[in-house]
Amino acid sequence: MSLTKATILSIYSELLKKHKKQNWWPINNVYNNKNYKVPENDKEKFEICLGAILTQNTAWKNVEKALENLRKEKLIDPKKLINADIKELIRPAGYFNQKERKIKVFTKFYLGLKGRTPTRDELLSLWGIGKETADSILLYAYKQPIFVVDAYTRRLFGFSKEMDYDEIREKFEKALPRDYRIYNEYHALIVAEGKTLKKV
Helix, strand or coil, rough: CCCCCCHHHHHHHHHHHHHCCCCCCHHHHHHHHCCCCCCCCHHHHHHHHHHHHHCCCCCHHHHHHHHHHHHHCCCCHHHCCCCCCCCCCCHHHCHHHHHHHHHHHHHHHHHHHCCCCHHHHHCCCCCCCCCCHHHHEEEEECCCCCCCHHHHHHHHHHCCCCHHHHHHHHHHHHHCCCCCCHHHHHHHHHHHHHHHCCCC
């Protein structure tokens, strides 16, 4: 597939026609919000960040269980979570020992931000935060126009596993208007389409 600007825009239109607007991040289902308003407050922002970390190497349905456990214990709050033992609460998301450490490292960093938007380099400097997770945090929690590349993106567009993440990301960013809502929608549509693909 020749991934020209026209091709990227054409596929976006096709996916939008097929799947309709997704108005993603999946947290929208919890807050019944369909207009890109989430996050509307610090709690929702922090929850999106937690979800971006918890979803590493697992399905979103498992993340939902872990987040619900944290909600029940009123731990979607960085000041409360930083000193809490959350291993059992996040067990459904898998790799709970590692993910607890990643979350604690991130939470300490988050508290230090004091409300400002982090840079990509700052996020990538944190233990356990890779490019996809950092970009998900920036796009969905902080509404920054940065395109998220995931396994579905590689499969759907035929990118090899060896192709550089940032090279793929930049292809989309150069082809699309610099608007976080479009990046948000396109990534969500790729996920929707990716779920229909047979595993190979």
